Amino acid sequence: MRSEEYWAKRMEAQNEAQLEKGEAYIRKERAEYDKAMARIKRDTESWYARLAKNNSVSMAEARKLLSASELKEFRWSLDEYREAIIKHGGDPKWRKAIENARARIHLTKLDEQKIRMRHEIELLAAKRVKGTTDTMSDIYKDGYYRAIYEVQRGNGRGVPPAQLDKRQIDRVLAKPWAPDGSNFSARIWLDRTKLFAELETSLEQHIIRGEQLPTVIKDFSDKMGVSMRTAETDPHGVCLFQWAVPSGRIPGVWCRAVQVRGHNGPSHIRTV
Numbered sequence: 001m002r003s004e005e006y007w008a009k010r011m012e013a014q015n016e017a018q019l020e021k022g023e024a025y026i027r028k029e030r031a032e033y034d035k036a037m038a039r040i041k042r043d044t045e046s047w048y049a050r051l052a053k054n055n056s057v058s059m060a061e062a063r064k065l066l067s068a069s070e071l072k073e074f075r076w077s078l079d080e081y082r083e084a085i086i087k088h089g090g091d092p093k094w095r096k097a098i099e100n101a102r103a104r105i106h107l108t109k110l111d112e113q114k115i116r117m118r119h120e121i122e123l124l125a126a127k128r129v130k131g132t133t134d135t136m137s138d139i140y141k142d143g144y145y146r147a148i149y150e151v152q153r154g155n156g157r158g159v160p161p162a163q164l165d166k167r168q169i170d171r172v173l174a175k176p177w178a179p180d181g182s183n184f185s186a187r188i189w190l191d192r193t194k195l196f197a198e199l200e201t202s203l204e205q206h207i208i209r210g211e212q213l214p215t216v217i218k219d220f221s222d223k224m225g226v227s228m229r230t231a232e233t234d235p236h237g238v239c240l241f242q243w244a245v246p247s248g249r250i251p252g253v254w255c256r257a258v259q260v261r262g263h264n265g266p267s268h269i270r271t272v
Contacts, residue, residue, distance in 0.1 A: 014146055018139045025135040026232055029128060033228045036124040040199075040224075041217055043116045048213045051109060056210040062110040074112055078102045081119045090126035091189065094118070113203065118196050125192035128231065129185045136184070137169050188231075195227045 051057045066074060082098045085091070101107065101115055141164055176183050182190065199220060206216045 014143060017146075018143055021135060021139050021142075025131060029131060029231060030228060032124055032127050032131075033224060033231075036120045037221060037224045040117055040120050040220055043113070043120075044216060044220070045213065047109070047113045047116075048216075052213070055212045057207050058210070059110075059204075059207050062113075062207055063108050066107050066109060066112060070109075070112075071107060074107065075102050077116070081115075084119075084123055085126065088123060088126040089130060090122050091192075094122045110204075110207075114200055117199050117203070121192055121196045121199070125188055128188050132184055132188065133173060136173055140164075140169055140172060191227060191230060195223065198223050 048057060051061050053061070078098050078101055082095055082102075085095045085098065098115075098119075101111075144164055173185075174183050202219050202223065203216070206219065
């Protein structure tokens with residue numbers, strides 16, 4: 001029988017291998033945040049260019065209705081948004097909201113900008129849910145089979161392991177982990193709602209105060225940065241997954257959570 005120290009070292013080596021996968025996903029997630037912010041910046045710059053006078057937009061101007069030609073062009077964008085949400089498995093409620101917006105006869109210029117911003121946040125959330133789910137599923141499966149292999153290798157005997165199926169993995173990923181009882185996907189959708197509410201309020205406040213475009217963009221970037229840092233520390237920093245090996249199978253080793261190393265990246269999103 002191998003010593004407890006042996007098992008601890010082997011499991012620690014596995015932890016490091018799985019951490020690398022988690023960190024690779026965090027890098028990918030950061031890139032998605034940067035892309036979303038770049039599109040929000042582009043849309044906001046275009047919107048200000050159309051509406052601004054003396055480098056700021058008045059609320060009176062923002063509340064004007066889109067012209068027939070502007071509404072027609074915006075509907076093309078809405079069609080693209082709907083297809084993107086379907087493709088990336090976005091929230092069905094947002095898809096319905098897009099369809100309702102497309103059917104409306106009157107939309108204000110402020111409505112247009114809010115919808116453009118919300119779509120980027122909705123799309124980002126959909127990609128985060130899929131990316132996090134795929135990454136955790138891979139880590140869970142790989143950790144499960146590698147741990148069993150190590151046990152059999154250490155004991156000098158091996159038998160075919162019980163196969164994991166999708167339902168087992170889905171049950172693990174759906175398990176509540178946060179203090180408020182939410183799971184990974186629920187937390188992402190909650191963050192989505194919070195982030196858009198902040199951007200929406202921020203846009204209206206900047207318009208009321210007559211803020212110029214650079215101030216608006218910086219504020220959006222800062223809020224996106226806070227959301228990104230939260231995304232890095234919630235599902236990854238708290239508990240990425242639990243080992244799928246019953247504690248009785250490995251002497252002295254219990255199911256443990258993998259903690260992703262701390263990150264000290266920038267607290268804002270790149271806007272260029």
